[in-house]
Amino acid sequence: MxxxxxxxxxxxxxxxxxxxxxxxxxxxxxxxxxxxxxxxxxxxxxxxxxxxxxxxxxxxxxxxxxxxxxxxxxxxxxxxxxxxxxxxxxxxxxxxxxxxxxxxxxxxxxxxxxxxxxxxxxxxxxxxxxxxxxSSPTIQPSLLHPLVWSAAQRLWNDGHLRHAVSAAAEAVSGQMKQLTRRNDAPDTSLWQQAFAKDTPQIGKARLRWPGDQADQDVKTMQDGLRQFASGANMVIRNPATHDDETLLEQAALERLATLSVLAHFVDQCEVDNVDGDA
Structure with missing residues (x-):
């Protein structure tokens, strides 16, 4: 430098x-x-x-x-x-x-x-x-989505960066499970089903990007979230949870930022249930 x-x-x-x-x-x-x-x-x-x-x-x-x-x-x-x-x-x-x-x-x-x-x-x-x-802008961990940072903060401050990322990913997945009231399949599958374009079923609620579901931009966001959420789970949550590889601070921070983006998107979504299954 x-x-x-x-x-x-x-x-x-x-x-x-x-x-x-x-x-x-x-x-x-x-x-x-x-x-x-x-x-x-x-x-x-x-x-x-x-x-x-x-x-x-x-x-x-x-x-x-x-x-x-x-x-x-x-x-x-x-x-x-x-x-x-x-x-x-x-x-x-x-x-x-x-x-x-x-x-x-x-x-x-x-x-x-x-x-x-x-x-x-x-x-x-x-x-x-x-x-x-x-100078380039920097990411302040404390300004990430509260769900992400509250789950990661203690582990992060103790130097356990990979575990901090894993905890944050679990928290975001927990947010999705709470909204859809599901915990009956692997997380990647649950993310894909949560943002699936087909109609909800009993016990299988969907998360919808707000707006006219026939609008092309809304359709694009919906399909993008289906791929983004499941992809983040596969490439961020799974390695952080199952691998022993040490994460450098910058790499860990980038992963937390990605999870923060996902959590903010989920916040904006609406829950679509079968009538009477609320």
Whole structure:
């Protein structure tokens, strides 16, 4: 995955960069920049010099924290394209190599490091806005049909994804059985009979897509539901119930979403009984 398209990772980099910049500003309160008209051996001496009577232990602690944060920013330069081209040294990552401002013959200066941080922060903001605009919609399990998620939730949260799918499928089949008042055949057959186009019989109610049953669109929905419902039972419920194969989260979520669609369709159907068999 391209890190430039992950809003979570861009947010992570932005947060660590903010911490890095705060720590760098603290570091600089214990130093003076070796720049300007009064610079000492500019280009030979370090770019920053320790102030007199500075707490050396505190400086070491801040330096350690900056190095830790620099490690978390190992991808920042490549993600934002913020880097420095230094003659004789090539391309320099100003975040990972920030401490070189303390070296003799430094290749970076404090103002350069801080400026790169600000530029990277702005680029991260722009990248995040673009990533958010281009992001694909996601499925939230809690927004699936209540029948599906209530059956799956506990097992899902415990990490038993295949069993969660099986439980959800059983719940949707139970919805159909309750409406048709049938439990006298395998589920696949019951789904096919529930949406069959022929007239109901005593003890064999049908589920009808609402509308004029002579209308072609209604006929298409009715036959589609007959195939969809029985097919979902065969390819989702049966493997989840009888196979031991581990389901990955995405695959399990897609199955729950399919069952949710089926449950919503069943909600919209009308029960067709033989008169007196209600």
């Amino acid at each position: 391209d890190p430039r398209t992950s809003t979570d990772y861009l947010d992570y980099l932005a947060a660590r960069l903010g911490e890095f910049l705060n720590a760098f500003d603290q570091f600089m309160t214990y130093h003076v920049e070796n720049a300007g008209p009064g610079a000492f051996a500019r280009g030979l001496a370090p770019a920053v010099l320790l102030r007199e009577e500075t707490d050396a232990g505190r400086v070491r602690a801040i330096t350690g924290e900056l190095n830790r944060l620099a490690g978390t920013l190992m991808d920042l330069s490549s993600v934002t394209d913020v880097r420095m081209l230094v003659q004789g040294s090539g391309v320099i990552d100003p975040f990972v190599n920030w401490e070189r401002i303390t070296d003799p013959k430094p290749v970076l200066e404090a103002a350069t490091v801080r400026g790169c941080c600000l530029q990277a922060a702005g680029r991260l903001e722009g990248l995040r806005a673009r990533a958010a605009a281009l």
